[in-house]
Amino acid sequence: MMRSLFAGVSGLRNHQVRMDVIANNIANVNTTGYKMARVTFQDLFYQTLKGASAPQGSMGGTDPIQVGLGMTIGGINTIYTPGNPQYTGNPTDFAIQGDGFFIVSDGNKSYFTRDGAFSIGLDGSLVNPNTGYKVLGWRANVSGIIDTSMPVEPLVIPKGQQMMAKATSNVRVVGNLDAQSNTGTIFSAPTTIYDSLGVSHTLRFTFEKTGINQWTVTADMDGISVTGWSSTLVFRDDGVYDPASSIINPVSITPTNGAAPLNITPDFSNMTQLGGDTSISISYQDGYPMGSLTDFTVSETGVITGIYSNGLNQVLGQIALANFGNPGGLTRVGYNLFEVSVNSGEALIGYPGSGGRGNLYVGALEMSNVDLASEFTNMIITQRGFQANSRIITTSDEMLQELVNLKR
Structure with missing residues (x-):
């Protein structure tokens, strides 16, 4: 009798966890770049009342007799299907058309995000304005050449930066x-x-x-x-x-x-x-006067090009993206950020459009991939599962009460 009680309790507890995950998905239905989570269940373990036996002579074998002892959470998995891009027109908003992640850093540690709502900081750095973390990529040299084999570093778009004059030759x-x-x-x-x-x-x-x-x-x-x-x-x-x-x-x-x-x-x-x-x-x-940086553009491959007042353009840098052997192994740390874990593999860093990382939608943001219709359906199913497990407990309690009443 106690087995059914504990099985029912495990069902209540784990259906509550599933409801918590569904609630978090629905709460983040409009969170930029949010990836929905999915709960899977698995049976827990079994008490064997009688083991299996092999066939002997003219007698067939017998199957084992086992009683299940409840269920548990099999996994809470992140679903990385892409969200729909929403056009904003902001030149520092980016959505990824692939499996890549933006790389941001607090100066000591790198994090990864699908949230491309960036802005230009006071020092010209491309940053996540919610955390202040700087976006990483490669800076161009004085000739406007980018070497993507070098380590990534914070990207800078220095508005007002001067381009020195060049004499005609x-x-x-x-x-x-x-x-x-x-x-x-x-x-x-x-x-x-x-x-x-x-x-x-x-x-x-x-x-x-x-x-x-x-x-x-x-x-x-x-x-x-x-x-x-x-x-x-x-x-x-x-x-x-x-x-x-x-x-x-x-x-x-x-x-x-x-x-x-x-x-x-x-x-x-x-x-x-x-x-x-x-x-x-x-x-x-080939000569030109002095100019100052007045604007910039970003290509779908993440190349940042500065526009100067003297009519010239020069490459300033390139946004880097990362992908992983197992993105499902990434650890969520809040603020739309992920960090590597022992099961995600190390970040494979490259430029947009390479290695399956995807190109960039410039002036757009990736919306949450939460499907409200599916979440509401899952919520109803979870509620019914919770109710069914609570009925196991009340029914088991009634049966125990009948046993107690036998003493009268």
């Missing part, structure tokens, strides 16, 4: 010179260049036809002739530039504002001399 001239031009015909092409202080200047190349298939190029900066500089362009009889016969000299100019001397290599290799209108332009020059 290469200029590319493109276009066509009219092959029917008479000797002495002059055309010119101006462009804006920059000195080492970031000050802009107007550099003009002037082309004068000096012979058949031959042009002489001179230059001036801000209307002042570059003394002693000229180059000779020679074209083949099919109108294509002839580098072997041309003489191209570097342009050396000393600005009058205290900037370092300019040493510019002109490139005329894309020019032609064909019949038709003359059209000459400067397609490229």
Whole structure:
């Protein structure tokens, strides 16, 4: 009789645990990146009243006779099915389209989360504003190159950061010179260049036809002739530039504002001399003025690109993601965070879009994967299970009462 009582108690206790888990799922139905939990039951252990016997002669064998002694929690598992992305338009909100986790750190320890509701901190760090933990990834070097083989570190988007000016050192001239031009015909092409202080200047190349298939190029900066500089362009009889016969000299100019001397290599290799209108332009020059970081963008692979006031863009870093051999082994620590355990395996860190980690939805958040219809159904089933186990206890109590009454 006592076996049924204790079996009923185990049923009550464990159905209550299941109800607790269901309640927590429903409470987190709107929690960003929340992953629902699921309770599974298993029978506990058995009292063997009679063991099994093997067949002997003409007699068959007998099965064991066992009485179950209740049930227990088999597991409380985290279900990692993806939640639906919800568009927010916030450039620091991210949802993962895969199995990856964001990596955040308190400075001593790393944690993992599916909650991509981040913001820019006072120091420019990309942070989780609820905990202050910094988002980890890889920073680009001064050339904008990212090395994902290096350890991850806190990402920084330093609004107002200055990009130093760069003096022009290469200029590319493109276009066509009219092959029917008479000797002495002059055309010119101006462009804006920059000195080492970031000050802009107007550099003009002037082309004068000096012979058949031959042009002489001179230059001036801000209307002042570059003394002693000229180059000779020679074209083949099919109108294509002839580098072997041309003489191209570097342009050396000393600005009058205290900037370092300019040493510019002109490139005329894309020019032609064909019949038709003359059209000459400067397609490229590599100088630029000083600029400050005014905005940024993030790609689906997590690459953060800074937008500067001088019109240039530069890669600042890349968000890292982690995945695990057994994500179900991760330990929840609250605040939408997980940490590694002995059964999750170590974090496998890589960039978004690699190794099954998934790309990023930028400007969106992953919603909870809790299905209210399923949870309410499970709640009813759990309630009925609880009621049935309570009936076991009351019925067993009535049977015990009958035994007590036999003494009267």
